[in-house]
Amino acid sequence: MAEVTLSNIRKVYPGGVEAVKAINFAIPDGGFCVLVGPSGCGKSTLLRMLAGLETITEGECRIGGRVVNDVEPADRDIAMVFQNYALYPHMSVYNNMAYGLRNRKTPEDEIARRVAAAAKILAIEPLLERKPKALSGGQRQRVAMGRAIVRQPQVFLFDEPLSNLDAKLRVHMRVEIKKLHNTLKVTSVYVTHDQVEAMTLADMIVVMSAGKVEQIGTPADVYSRPESVFVATFIGSPAMNLVKGVVSAPGMVQLADTMVACSTGSVATGTAVLVGIRPDEVVLGAAGTHRTAVNFVEELGPSRLYHSTFGGEDFVIQAPPKSADPKAESLAFDIPHHAVHLFDAASGRRIG
Amino acid sequence: MVEKRTFLSAILPHVVLILGVIVVFFPVYVAFVASTWDAATIANGQMGLRPGPHMLENYHRTLFVGTASSTREPVGNMMLNSLIMALMIAVGKIIISIFSAFAIVYYRFPFRMAAFWIIFVTLMLPVEVRIYPTYKIVSDLNMLDTYWGLTVPLIASATGTLLFRQFFMTIPDELLEASKIDAAGPFRFFKDTVLPLSMTTIAALFVIQFIYGWNQYLWPLLITTKDSMQTIVIGIKKMIVTQDALTEWQLAMTTAVLALLPPVIVVVAMQKLFVKGLVETEK
Numbered sequence: 001m002a003e004v005t006l007s008n009i010r011k012v013y014p015g016g017v018e019a020v021k022a023i024n025f026a027i028p029d030g031g032f033c034v035l036v037g038p039s040g041c042g043k044s045t046l047l048r049m050l051a052g053l054e055t056i057t058e059g060e061c062r063i064g065g066r067v068v069n070d071v072e073p074a075d076r077d078i079a080m081v082f083q084n085y086a087l088y089p090h091m092s093v094y095n096n097m098a099y100g101l102r103n104r105k106t107p108e109d110e111i112a113r114r115v116a117a118a119a120k121i122l123a124i125e126p127l128l129e130r131k132p133k134a135l136s137g138g139q140r141q142r143v144a145m146g147r148a149i150v151r152q153p154q155v156f157l158f159d160e161p162l163s164n165l166d167a168k169l170r171v172h173m174r175v176e177i178k179k180l181h182n183t184l185k186v187t188s189v190y191v192t193h194d195q196v197e198a199m200t201l202a203d204m205i206v207v208m209s210a211g212k213v214e215q216i217g218t219p220a221d222v223y224s225r226p227e228s229v230f231v232a233t234f235i236g237s238p239a240m241n242l243v244k245g246v247v248s249a250p251g252m253v254q255l256a257d258t259m260v261a262c263s264t265g266s267v268a269t270g271t272a273v274l275v276g277i278r279p280d281e282v283v284l285g286a287a288g289t290h291r292t293a294v295n296f297v298e299e300l301g302p303s304r305l306y307h308s309t310f311g312g313e314d315f316v317i318q319a320p321p322k323s324a325d326p327k328a329e330s331l332a333f334d335i336p337h338h339a340v341h342l343f344d345a346a347s348g349r350r351i352g
Numbered sequence: 353m354v355e356k357r358t359f360l361s362a363i364l365p366h367v368v369l370i371l372g373v374i375v376v377f378f379p380v381y382v383a384f385v386a387s388t389w390d391a392a393t394i395a396n397g398q399m400g401l402r403p404g405p406h407m408l409e410n411y412h413r414t415l416f417v418g419t420a421s422s423t424r425e426p427v428g429n430m431m432l433n434s435l436i437m438a439l440m441i442a443v444g445k446i447i448i449s450i451f452s453a454f455a456i457v458y459y460r461f462p463f464r465m466a467a468f469w470i471i472f473v474t475l476m477l478p479v480e481v482r483i484y485p486t487y488k489i490v491s492d493l494n495m496l497d498t499y500w501g502l503t504v505p506l507i508a509s510a511t512g513t514l515l516f517r518q519f520f521m522t523i524p525d526e527l528l529e530a531s532k533i534d535a536a537g538p539f540r541f542f543k544d545t546v547l548p549l550s551m552t553t554i555a556a557l558f559v560i561q562f563i564y565g566w567n568q569y570l571w572p573l574l575i576t577t578k579d580s581m582q583t584i585v586i587g588i589k590k591m592i593v594t595q596d597a598l599t600e601w602q603l604a605m606t607t608a609v610l611a612l613l614p615p616v617i618v619v620v621a622m623q624k625l626f627v628k629g630l631v632e633t634e635k
Contacts, residue, residue: 053529074535086526090548099544100534147534 002064002077002154002187003029004050009059011045011211019045021211022059027204030185036198037208038234044159046208047191051080051157064154074103079148080157083164085140087132087147094128097147111150118149121180138169145180158190162197174200195235199223207231225341229348232276232341238318243275243311244345253342255311258290262340265352272345279305279318281339288332297326306331380612386605387411394601406602414606419591427607430584433499434566435614437583440503441565442558449512449557450550454542456513457520458528468517475510479571487574497578506564506571512557519553520546555625563615584611 004027011020020042027033035043048054050061052073061068068076079100087096094115101111119125122142132140141161148156158177162170178201181188192198198205199219207214207222207230214234215227226232232240247267248254253275260275267273280303292315298305304326306317317333324331342352382401386394389404415428455461456468479486486505495501523546531541572583582590588611591604619626 051529051533053532073529073532078533080530080533082526082530084524084526086524086530088527088530088545090545099536103535103540147530 003027003031003062004033004155004187004189005060005062006046006050007060007062009046009049009061010057011042011049011054012057019211020049023213025206025213025216027187027189030187031203032181032188032190032201033204033206034190034192034198034202035206035208036192036195036234037214039193040210041208042211043191043193043206043208047157047159047189050155050189051078052076077154078157079151079153079155080159081141081144081148081161083160085132085144085164087140087143089132092129092131093124093135093143093146096132096143097150100147100151114150114152115146118146121149121183122146122176137165138173141165141173142176145177149180149184154187156186156188158188158192160192161190163192163194170197177201195237199235205235207234209234225350226276227350229274229276229343232343236278238279238305238316240276240278240341241310241313241315242343243277243313243315245273245275245311247271247273247342253340256313258311260311260335260340262335262337262342263352264342267342267352271351273351274343274345274348275311276341276343277315277335277339279316281336282317282319283334283336284317284319284323284331285334286332288334290335291330291332293330294328299326380609383605383608386601387609389602391598391600391602395598410602410606411610414603414610419600419603425579425582425587427584427587427610429580430582430587430607431610431614433581434583434585434611436499437502437568437572438562438565438614440499441506441568442561444503444507445509445512445561446554446557448507449510450516450547450554452513453516453520454546457517458538458541471510471513473510474508475514478509479505483570483574490575495575497576497581501575502568502572502581502583503565506568512561515553515557516550519550523549552625552628555622555628559618559622559626562618566611566615 006023006025009020009023010018012018023046025033035046037043045054049056050063052068052071056069063076063078088099091099097115097118098111101114106114115128116125119128122145124139124142124146127135127139127143132143135143141164144161161177162173165173174197177190181201190197190201202219204216205219205222206216209230215222215231217225222231222235226235226240229242233242243255243260245253245255245260247264247269248259249269250264251261253260253262253264253273255275262275290310292308292310295307295309298307299321302320303318304321304324306319306324306328308315308317308331317331341350343349344351385401385403386399387410388407389399390406390410393399393404414426415431416426418426452471456464456471461467490496490501490505493501495504527545528541531545536544567585568583569585569589572586573589576582576586584607588604588607591607592599
């Protein structure tokens, strides 16, 4: 187990494309860090640099205090789970798991012991003699994790490991990975584009966009205090509503056709802002100060999405089914002060 | 696709295929029949379509004694030469091409693509085109009338490299990366992952190249002058063209039948792997 430190990591491809731009962060020993962002944001490149599969153009990458920039992947004491599992198709499950250990000259009885232990944790004991071809997607995923576990590495690297599974299995395996991490307490770095996976698995989320870190924090932090418009819209489903406005007076934001009261803090009057409001933080009530027409309704079961227009922008309100009539043509609602996020309209950074 | 099965659509393909089989198989059958009669019957035009009584005698004489005049060498010896040549070509090509394809696909070295294209271009330069310079080199190296002289110039060609390159490119990169993380160096990756995955491709290439080697005519004709180095294909030709003696048709036909056997055996024995190697997609 070890802490992972990235200092000023950059990746520039030979064509001049800068995939990763000066990234700095540290993952504490035993932490579960999720790199999340849209495709092409550099998260996989960053992970592959950690693994040693891509060279680091600039900066320093440390695992357990040791600089590993020029260390071969095999000698970094890491294990990686690939998106397509990358199991050796001609080897049995047992040999798939044993291969890395054999190459490291681990004694055969030690290998047998470790494989048996990993197989037990992952409940794949009956599959040990099978070939990957004869396994389902979920089973292959387990074997891929088993191959990582038997190595007893300092760091686990996961490259979108669940994206090839169907939705139900994905939720299941997500829980399994979380449990596994709680049992083994090995520092893990996990790449995904799925914000639900990021929220549920991480101790520490790193939201990335266009090769840069947008925000680092706990899932709760990132959700409740997004540092930028990008993070605000990327994390959370349905996405945060964003409405253009101008701070008209302390504690008041003028929208296109209405006003919203909120704490504007030190934001100067006259500043152009984006007002962010999570759909589920809107409070419905007949006595509400705002009123809007409902364009259409999406029924989700535990909640309902009312698509409407507010401040001249599309606006989604998420509410429990009982709180309003599903056929309501208009809704009255309040926006609590704490539910309003203010972002600078020009830079997209959080200002209040 | 749902097809309506009519009487015609059920019968017609079979008719076409059976006709095709007859066209291909009938001459082979005639050759077999001819190999079971004596020379006089064939020369008189009295040979029918039924096998005759001289089969054992003809085969024994062909394999172990040889013809009276034209080839002087028993065909058994020629078959051995052909077999050694075909095996050397097939195995040599597999070894050379699997390594060159591995280098081209997995190593980043200067002029990698240039190397690939140079190999590719040799497809357009078969032995027939470069026959004089190749002959000169072989003779300067004192390889005339040797197995090396027979096979080395035929081993160097691009087909195998191309086939393996195409196959290697379908092996997911993640397998290479997983191997790297599993502490397998380039050689281990080759031995433990690439080679086992290539078995069907190797089988396919072996079949193709064995038959290619076995059927060589022009090159052995140039390179071999000693009777003891003759291949069976050369032997047949020599038996048939005789200026001052009667062609011993029964022996020529026996030789032809014998020459057919090894390629047929190789194809039949490796058919399953061969087909898999050409169509296999699963990795």
